[in-house]
Amino acid sequence: MVAIRVIHDTEADRDVPLPGYETPGAAGADLRANFPDRGGIELAPGARALVPTGLRIEIPDGYEVQIRPRSGLALKHGITLPNSPGTIDSDYRGPLGVIVMNAGSEPFRIAHGDRIAQMVVAPVVQARFELAGDLSETARGAGGFGSTGRR
Numbered sequence: 001m002v003a004i005r006v007i008h009d010t011e012a013d014r015d016v017p018l019p020g021y022e023t024p025g026a027a028g029a030d031l032r033a034n035f036p037d038r039g040g041i042e043l044a045p046g047a048r049a050l051v052p053t054g055l056r057i058e059i060p061d062g063y064e065v066q067i068r069p070r071s072g073l074a075l076k077h078g079i080t081l082p083n084s085p086g087t088i089d090s091d092y093r094g095p096l097g098v099i100v101m102n103a104g105s106e107p108f109r110i111a112h113g114d115r116i117a118q119m120v121v122a123p124v125v126q127a128r129f130e131l132a133g134d135l136s137e138t139a140r141g142a143g144g145f146g147s148t149g150r151r
């Protein structure tokens with residue numbers, strides 16, 4: 001368990017619950033829409049929008065937050081996140097937004113306070129990228145992008 005410090009945006013509705021886990025074993029904490037005007041939006045089929053959460057967070061060093069779609073919204077309404085998983089860097093202090101897209105065939109309304117996505121906290125490993133003369137040989141070699149299905 002890690003602690004993530006959270007503050008509200010100036011115009012955010014503080015009555016909207018903070019992200020929370022719905023069950024003891026949940027990996028994702030549900031994130032809610034928090035529109036400054038307490039209204040909502042209607043997302044036309046194929047449209048995208050940045051939905052505010054009203055939150056800014058401080059992720060501990062060595063961790064990231066991934067913003068992922070909710071499967072129920074995806075299955076029932078085609079609501080997805082085009083940048084899924086959205087990456088929240090540990091040094092980001094700006095407003096947390098969720099980029100939603102309506103991949104369904106009907107308009108979809110997102111109301112103030114709706115649970116629109118989920119956030120997963122994950123450890124991060126940073127690499128040092130070293131320019132090398134060559135790479136080690138393997139059985140796969142350069143095969144990829146479905147190469148094993150063609151054998």
Ligand SMILES: O=c1ccn([C@H]2C[C@H](O)[C@@H](COP(=O)(O)OP(=O)(O)OP(=O)(O)O)O2)c(=O)[nH]1
Pocket residue numbers: 067083086087088089090092095096097098099
């Ligand atoms: O779904 C998202 C994705 C990103 N962010 C915020 C947090 C993240 O730390 C920052 C930058 O995201 P990312 O690195 O994906 O964006 P970029 O397009 O590479 O922009 P930048 O040049 O600002 O890094 O934007 C969100 O609030 N929601």
